[in-house]
Amino acid sequence: MTFAPEKSNPAGEEPMTPSPRAKGRNAAFTMVEIALCLGVIAFALVAIIGVLPTGVRVQRDNREDTIINQEGLLLLEAIRSGSQGLDYLTxxxxxxxxxxxxPAVAVFASPEAQKNIPSAGLLTNGYxxxxxxxxxxxxxxRTFTNHVFARVRAITGSAVEKSQSARDIAFAYQVVSEVVPLSVHPPDTTNYLASPLSPQEILTRSNLWRVARHEGINFFELRLTLQGPVIPKGTNYDVLGTPKTFRTLIAGSIPKRLGNATLIWPSTFLQLTNN
Known part of the structure; x- marks a missing residue:
């Protein structure tokens, strides 16, 4: 038996390389590796899908907070300045x-809302x-207390929610308005009828009582509390969310106007004739 002599690789010649088919077969992924990759991708997708609702909810809450912050300041300035030309508020x-x-409760409604509340008065203008x-x-x-609250749809925000067909899905909130006469004097310091008091104490307290009465008709504390969203529930509605309060002081009076309207006259002060 004879053997063929081995071929030597002369100096300077490149070594033999495997065929492309053999190289591709050596670099392929195994089924185990593919299964591991799919498992990692599935785990990441589950985590992303789980976080997605939280992100959407946070975005919605931020949008609603922005609307309440903007419109709270708008209504605060409108009341404090006695604005009369805001007819778009209707x-x-x-x-x-x-x-x-x-016993009576006064309700005023827009033309659309008045269809469900026939006994309500009609809101006709911003004044x-x-x-x-x-x-x-x-x-x-302080013989009686007024509670004033309104249901408002977002003035700012997406234009899609401003159409009549989108009224039911538009973001709405509740406004509680409190205009309180300013009172900075403790009752004990203005009660000149208490006994026993010296003539000097009676004079001091009676003078302070007159000052307090004039301050009560010329200075007010305004508190607006906005809370939303408002969710209709049959004939009533639920108010969700965290209430946010806006405060300011008003220097001005509220004289009687035509139709017993109550509007602030900034920097206009009244004087009581009968003290």
């Missing part, structure tokens, strides 16, 4: 309800809306 205020110790929101919480002697 497109967004659905109802304004005023209740106090009397009326601002006037209703400016109604003082107490009278001068």
């Amino acid at each position: 497109n967004y205020f659905d109802t304004i309800t005023i209740s106090n110790s009397s 009326q809306i601002v006037s209703l929101l400016t109604l003082p919480k107490y009278n001068q002697d």
